[in-house]
Amino acid sequence: MPSWLVSTALCVLGCAQPAGVVVTLPTSESALVSVPTDPAFEPALATALREGRTVTVSLQAVRATVRVDGAPVEMLTYNGSYPGPTIVVREGDRLVVQVENKLTEDTNIHWHGLNVPADQDDATLVIPPGGRHAFAFDLRTGSAGTHWYHPHLHGQVASQVARGLFGAIRVLSADDPLAGAGDTLAVLSDARIEAGAAVAGQAAERSNGFEGEVVLVNGRVRPTLTLKPGEVRRIRLVNAAASRYFRLASTAGGLEVVGSDGGLLEHPVAATELLLAPGERAEVLVNAPALEGKVLGLDDLGYDRGTAAHIEAGMHHHEVLDPAASVLFGVVAEGSPAPPWSRPATMRTILAPTASARVREITLSEDHLTQDFRINGRTFDHDRVDLQARLGETETWAVSNTGHMDHPFHLHAFAFQVLDRNGQREGYAAWKDTVNVRAGETVRLAIPFDGYAGKRVFHCHILDHEDLGMMGLLEVN
Ligand code: C2O
Ligand code: CU
Ligand code: CU
Secondary structure (H helix, E strand, O other): OOOOEOOOHHHHOOOOOOOOOEEEEOOOOOOOEEEEOOOOOOOOEOOEEEEOOEEEEEEEEEEEEEEEOOEEEEEEEEOOEOOEEEEEEEOOOEEEEEEEEOOOOOEOOEEEOOOOOHHHOOOOOOEOOOOEEEEEEEOOOOOOEEEEEEOOOOOOHHHHHHOOOOEEEEEEOOOOOOOOOEEEEEEEEEEEEEOOEEEOOOHHHOOOOOOOOEEEEOOEOOOEEEEOOOOEEEEEEEEOOOOOOEEEEEOOOOEEEEEEOOEEEEEEEEEOOEEEOOOOEEEEEEEOOOOOOOOEEEEEOOOOOOOHHHHHOOOOOOOOOOOOOEEEEEEEEOOOOOOOOOOOOOOOOOOOOOOOOEEEEEEEEEEOOOOEEEEOOEOOOOOOOOEEEOOOOEEEEEEEEOOOOOEEEEEOOOOEEEEEEOOEEOOOOOOEOEEEEOOOOEEEEEEEOOOOOEEEEEEEOOHHHHHOOOEEEEEEO
């Protein structure tokens, strides 16, 4: 096999690798990068061609039949896989992606979480059926983390994501303090399956935001992750659902959060639960149960985000709807014990953003009955620039939700730090690009405008809300 061909191509040809196998990405330099992957649990890896620091990947949006829980389901896929194949790159690489639209509808693609030139991440681009478009951008220093890709065609985003179009991007750093722990990806999503096909939501569901009835982890229903006894595994979670929130807890009690949207935190943070709104990512450490065969799981506790059904039922906001936790995936320990590994106390330094001169007020508002979703009183217009900012400056955005539902606020390209929520200082520093803003809440963000000039969108990541106009245009110059 030629050295430029990433060896994961082997799996495309149907090899059966043991769980936890380490796949080595050959490079033209002397350094080799090992990508821990678990083919039995994770989505397929994208076949990548590496020449020097340039990595080329092809993504074909195509209708295909995949297996969900043993049954064939027709979905919209990238390269025939659901979730789409995971792209693995390193900081400093240049990623080239050839996108081909083999669907019968228009589409496009967005690199969620990556700061790339505006013309390589244009939400107004249309790739018609039969069309192709090549994207190329550098993975900047500091971009290490768990990111993802999905279509961003205004009006069709919820429908295309709900029917299967999304995949993860793992950006590795050369000096990863968690390199000694195992590393596993878990893409969370949901789907509605009717007559053997994944379908989009109905018009009447758009105010709430479409939620599919089948909850999936890496395209599977309640899969099991196998660890070695004593092993500590880093799990990268992506919420790729169109609207569903995941409120995660471990049946073993307690979660150790080590990463967020924009990569690692400064220190591991102990938490009893973790809310993952659509678009958000997190990295947690899972300890294999000492006892062989004992099942530990990651559960979804259920979360009331203020949808109309909950309002009608007279339920109080943010209460547990279903105390019976439902398992997202199980974890078992098997085989020979893992070599001991201890977590570092410090993983990274996250500098506090410099104080900003400018404070912007951003108001999210909704009228559930008329399906009217706005930002600062307006619905999206791609010809209208809503905000202008200066490259190199840092701004504070005070994002207020005057509605009755939660809205996960997302900004393209520029990562931010959450300063406070309703005046309550955020517990720890993290780089984020999506933050849940609860009904009635004001969340203040510090946003350094670093990188590239151009137009970017910000929007609610309940994708129906975005499609209905809860989106604005920012121009940075
Ligand atoms: Cu997940 Cu505008 O994006
Ligand atoms: Cu995005
Ligand atoms: Cu919303």
